[in-house]
Amino acid sequence: MRLNGRVAIVTGAGRGIGQAIATLFAEEGAKVLVVDWNRESGAATAAAIQAAGYEARFCYADVSRAMEVEAMAGAAVGAWGRLDILVNNAAIQVVRKLVETTEEEWDRLQSVNLKGVFLGCKYAIPEMIRGGGGAIVNIASVLGLVGDPELAAYCAAKGGVITLTKAAALTYGPQGVRVNAICPGDVDTPMAQEYFDAAPDPAALLQEVASKYALRRISSPREVAEAALFLASDASSFMTGAALVVDGGLLSKCY
Ligand SMILES: NC(=O)c1ccc[n+]([C@@H]2O[C@H](COP(=O)([O-])OP(=O)(O)OC[C@H]3O[C@@H](n4cnc5c(N)ncnc54)[C@H](O)[C@@H]3O)[C@@H](O)[C@H]2O)c1
Known part of the structure; x- marks a missing residue:
C-alpha cells in the first residue's frame, strides 16, 4: 500500500490514463477525488472504485475554470481533511497544423492543457503546504519534448507544462511540495x-x-499509472522538477 492514508485528486479521471491512475492510487490506499467535466464517466469511475472496496468520490470541475478548480481542492480537503497528491491529467487534443489552427482552438486548448495545470497547482499547493508537503504529477507528453507537425497547439501546451513543472518545483521544494511531469508516448x-x-x-x-x-x-494506461504512482509516492522522495519519459524507447532514436 504505497499511498496508505493519502488524499489524492486526479483530474480527467473519467476515462483513459486518468481513470487508470485514480484506480491504481485507490488500490494503493489513497482516498481519491475523481475529477472530470463529464459527469457520467467521472461518476462511473468513482463508483467502480467504490464497488471494488476502495475509497473515492466524484467531483465535477472544468479544469480551465478557476472557481471550479478552487472548489475541487476544497472538496478534497472538505471530505478528508487534507490534500497530499494532485495529478493534473485532464487535457484535450486539436489535430491541426499551425497555420490552420484557429485562434479559438488555440485558446481553448491552452486554457485546458496549460492553464488547467497552472490552476490545479495554484489551488492545491497551499493546501499541501498546510499539511506539511505533497506531490504533484503533471501529465505532459513526449510532444512537450519534440514536435509533431499536426499538433502545434498541443505541443506548445505540453512544452509549457514541463517548464511550469520545473518552476513550481523550485518555488515550493523548500516547503516539501515535489512537482514532477510524465512524458508518455502513445497510450x-x-x-x-x-x-x-x-x-x-x-x-x-x-x-x-x-x-x-x-x-x-x-503503452497501456496502467503503465503510465505505474509511473504516476512512483512520482506520487515516497519511492521518488528525492525527485522534483523531473520530466519522466515513459515512451517504450520512442525518443531514443534519431533516424
Ligand atoms: N493517449 C495518449 O496517447 C497520450 C500520450 C501522451 C500524453 N497524453 C496525455 O495524457 C492525459 C490523458 O489523456 P487520455 O489519452 O487519457 O485522454 P482521454 O481524452 O481519453 O481522457 C481525458 C479525460 O479528461 C477529461 N477532460 C478533458 N478536458 C477536461 C476539462 N477541461 N476539465 C475536466 N476534465 C476534462 C475528459 O472528459 C476525459 O475523461 C492528457 O494530459 C494527454 O494529453 C496522452
Whole structure:
C-alpha cells in the first residue's frame, strides 16, 4: 500500500490514463477525488472504485475554470481533511497544423492543457503546504519534448507544462511540495483511439505508429499509472522538477 492514508485528486479521471491512475492510487490506499467535466464517466469511475472496496468520490470541475478548480481542492480537503497528491491529467487534443489552427482552438486548448495545470497547482499547493508537503504529477507528453507537425497547439501546451513543472518545483521544494511531469508516448486510450479513427485505415496507422517504438507497441494506461504512482509516492522522495519519459524507447532514436 504505497499511498496508505493519502488524499489524492486526479483530474480527467473519467476515462483513459486518468481513470487508470485514480484506480491504481485507490488500490494503493489513497482516498481519491475523481475529477472530470463529464459527469457520467467521472461518476462511473468513482463508483467502480467504490464497488471494488476502495475509497473515492466524484467531483465535477472544468479544469480551465478557476472557481471550479478552487472548489475541487476544497472538496478534497472538505471530505478528508487534507490534500497530499494532485495529478493534473485532464487535457484535450486539436489535430491541426499551425497555420490552420484557429485562434479559438488555440485558446481553448491552452486554457485546458496549460492553464488547467497552472490552476490545479495554484489551488492545491497551499493546501499541501498546510499539511506539511505533497506531490504533484503533471501529465505532459513526449510532444512537450519534440514536435509533431499536426499538433502545434498541443505541443506548445505540453512544452509549457514541463517548464511550469520545473518552476513550481523550485518555488515550493523548500516547503516539501515535489512537482514532477510524465512524458508518455502513445497510450491506448479513447483520445488516442479518436486520433487513429480519423485516419483512412486506423489499424494500419496504429501498426505504423507501433513500429516506431523500441518495444513495437504503444503503452497501456496502467503503465503510465505505474509511473504516476512512483512520482506520487515516497519511492521518488528525492525527485522534483523531473520530466519522466515513459515512451517504450520512442525518443531514443534519431533516424
Ligand atoms: N493517449 C495518449 O496517447 C497520450 C500520450 C501522451 C500524453 N497524453 C496525455 O495524457 C492525459 C490523458 O489523456 P487520455 O489519452 O487519457 O485522454 P482521454 O481524452 O481519453 O481522457 C481525458 C479525460 O479528461 C477529461 N477532460 C478533458 N478536458 C477536461 C476539462 N477541461 N476539465 C475536466 N476534465 C476534462 C475528459 O472528459 C476525459 O475523461 C492528457 O494530459 C494527454 O494529453 C496522452
